[in-house]
Amino acid sequence: MTRDFTAEQPQDSPAGDEDGPGLRACLEAILLVADEPVPEVLIAQVLERPRHEVADGLRALAREYADDGRGFDLREIAGGWRFYTREDCAPLVERFVRDGQEVRLTQAALETLAVVAYRQPVSRARVSAVRGVNCDGVIRTLVLRGLVEDSGTDPETGAILYRTTGYFLERLAMASLDELPDLAPFLPENIEDIEDNERTRA
Amino acid sequence: MTRDFTAEQPQDSPAGDEDGPGLRACLEAILLVADEPVPEVLIAQVLERPRHEVADGLRALAREYADDGRGFDLREIAGGWRFYTREDCAPLVERFVRDGQEVRLTQAALETLAVVAYRQPVSRARVSAVRGVNCDGVIRTLVLRGLVEDSGTDPETGAILYRTTGYFLERLAMASLDELPDLAPFLPENIEDIEDNERTRA
Amino acid sequence: MGTIMKGDLTAGETGDAPRGAGAFEVHLDVFEGPFDLLLGLISKHKLDITEVALSKVTDEFIAYIGQRSGGWDLDQVSYFLLVAATLLDLKAARLLPSGEVEDEEDLALLEARDLLFARLLQYRAYKEVAAVFAGRMAAAARRFPRRVPLEPRFAGLLPELLWTIGPREFAAIAARALTPKAPPTVSVDHIHAAFVSIREQAVLIAGRLKGLGRASFRQLSSGATGNYEIVASFLALLELYREDVVAFEQVAPLGDLYVTWTGGDREIRLAPPGARAGDQQTEPDEEDYT
Numbered sequence: 224m225t226r227d228f229t230a231e232q233p234q235d236s237p238a239g240d241e242d243g244p245g246l247r248a249c250l251e252a253i254l255l256v257a258d259e260p261v262p263e264v265l266i267a268q269v270l271e272r273p274r275h276e277v278a279d280g281l282r283a284l285a286r287e288y289a290d291d292g293r294g295f296d297l298r299e300i301a302g303g304w305r306f307y308t309r310e311d312c313a314p315l316v317e318r319f320v321r322d323g324q325e326v327r328l329t330q331a332a333l334e335t336l337a338v339v340a341y342r343q344p345v346s347r348a349r350v351s352a353v354r355g356v357n358c359d360g361v362i363r364t365l366v367l368r369g370l371v372e373d374s375g376t377d378p379e380t381g382a383i384l385y386r387t388t389g390y391f392l393e394r395l396a397m398a399s400l401d402e403l404p405d406l407a408p409f410l411p412e413n414i415e416d417i418e419d420n421e422r423t424r425a
Numbered sequence: 426m427t428r429d430f431t432a433e434q435p436q437d438s439p440a441g442d443e444d445g446p447g448l449r450a451c452l453e454a455i456l457l458v459a460d461e462p463v464p465e466v467l468i469a470q471v472l473e474r475p476r477h478e479v480a481d482g483l484r485a486l487a488r489e490y491a492d493d494g495r496g497f498d499l500r501e502i503a504g505g506w507r508f509y510t511r512e513d514c515a516p517l518v519e520r521f522v523r524d525g526q527e528v529r530l531t532q533a534a535l536e537t538l539a540v541v542a543y544r545q546p547v548s549r550a551r552v553s554a555v556r557g558v559n560c561d562g563v564i565r566t567l568v569l570r571g572l573v574e575d576s577g578t579d580p581e582t583g584a585i586l587y588r589t590t591g592y593f594l595e596r597l598a599m600a601s602l603d604e605l606p607d608l609a610p611f612l613p614e615n616i617e618d619i620e621d622n623e624r625t626r627a
Numbered sequence: 628m629g630t631i632m633k634g635d636l637t638a639g640e641t642g643d644a645p646r647g648a649g650a651f652e653v654h655l656d657v658f659e660g661p662f663d664l665l666l667g668l669i670s671k672h673k674l675d676i677t678e679v680a681l682s683k684v685t686d687e688f689i690a691y692i693g694q695r696s697g698g699w700d701l702d703q704v705s706y707f708l709l710v711a712a713t714l715l716d717l718k719a720a721r722l723l724p725s726g727e728v729e730d731e732e733d734l735a736l737l738e739a740r741d742l743l744f745a746r747l748l749q750y751r752a753y754k755e756v757a758a759v760f761a762g763r764m765a766a767a768a769r770r771f772p773r774r775v776p777l778e779p780r781f782a783g784l785l786p787e788l789l790w791t792i793g794p795r796e797f798a799a800i801a802a803r804a805l806t807p808k809a810p811p812t813v814s815v816d817h818i819h820a821a822f823v824s825i826r827e828q829a830v831l832i833a834g835r836l837k838g839l840g841r842a843s844f845r846q847l848s849s850g851a852t853g854n855y856e857i858v859a860s861f862l863a864l865l866e867l868y869r870e871d872v873v874a875f876e877q878v879a880p881l882g883d884l885y886v887t888w889t890g891g892d893r894e895i896r897l898a899p900p901g902a903r904a905g906d907q908q909t910e911p912d913e914e915d916y917t
Binding site: 244255269315316322355357 | 445446447449450451452453454455456457458459460461467468470471472494495496497508509510511513514517518520521522565568569570571574592
Binding site: 543 | 659660661662663702703706710746748749750752753754756757758759760761763764766767768769770771772773774775776777778781
């Protein structure tokens, strides 16, 4: 484990002096965790560098990846930059995506989906509190499977809220959420307590 | 910047003939789309290559990234391989990632987690006996955080047993539980006696 | 997250949490349990855990318990009392002139001490390794994993889910997920508590005594199938004494207790249980029952 804290940037200097990571490394690190195309301006802001420098850096990097025959490349799409798999690796990636995934939802996934369906829009923290276990990974799977989607943020907490999708309705053969069966017959009588209980826990 | 193409594998192998991408590119492409640690075996299956070849390829790639000072890094954690940002890019990535901050654990939570990690599978009563204080609430929090999970019940007492999760390994950046530091140097010699005693009391 | 351990008790390489040397006095109330407190006290006096100046540590430990008012829960109190009692025991043993004779009590004390310190050492080990965990977590948090959605072209390739449930099954799953889990309870099914009625015992004993006139308690309780039944017999006798139908006689302290029937032909009819709860304790109790 490195105890090397030279990476800490001094407040006044832009990223990438002698001690810190260079521009190339900074761009790579940011793009690696970006979950949607990142505009040049945003990167420039984060790195505190002039935009043209960032733009040049991104283009150089994209060229480098192509020349080196890497498995990924960097593309500018929809006003932002993002890592993509290289075109000629597609068949393998396809095989990986097909083979690596379950075709059945786990019990945990079904329960999580049910909580989202009846409590939507709802935050991950809330779902986890209701189920008593961490649901972050399961919700990511449900999003990946197109059953659940982002529906904005909670105005108070800023937490992302989730709701079910049209595909979810399709799978359950329902025209709308109004057709979700009433929970009352399935619940113990003290349903009021449940609501209260959840509120205090969540 | 490497221009070293020795990583390209010999022609006769299925996933890397003259026209197709080499092993290095394939590994990069697959890991780029993975959102959780990918076991070597799974990659070997998808690429139809011997596992040791894949293992060597992954290690070579990780070394190459480190030598080239890239912004990302390949690491084997929680039973599989995955792209991570490089450590000295952390300040920039933190600035970029919105909700990425992990909540820091309290001292009580850390100690409880330590007892569970070394004694797993273990009941709440056992953990409480070791710490000399009731740990029920802390364990509930650890479950909610996804660090600890239910692993069935003790056949004798019927008590729920707990163990650490894959997310726990991720948080500690360990490939497996074998990497837990050795506890022996810290412990008294007659630890067995304590164990027995606890069992009768717990 | 105020940790109170001094440097010698922490792995000391995490470099993250503020960990002042003067933290001890300030954060006295953050001690989470008796082991925590004891370790804190020991490290405060810079003592080796195996050669603790017991009397001093014991006094401070007891003082700490005395200071705390309110905020205790039963669980905590019992843990603290257990440790305090052990410490007091050990302190008392130190204060007494130590003779050559190793009687059983001495041995028990030695065992208690060893056990307490062994458990303390064990606790300290986990505390140290917890500090290692904190360090590793802090370091690991500086690296971010790639965790992004699939490119759209691949997302469409995911194998179609097998979906076998309908809305009703789905609602049942939701109801189960939304029902609060029952709080864990300790099962007492395995305890076969046989209830013995004191009134029944009283009637039984009265019957036997009427026939015998006089009998020892040993004799009267000889048919008992367990301790609880002996206790019940004894309580029954006290009830009969209150009814003024028996007399007790014990020649020597710890000697046999003799019971004489003085009630003539009286029928025994005791009040239902609970009607006079607490009376028993106020009953004169001169005799030295065994």
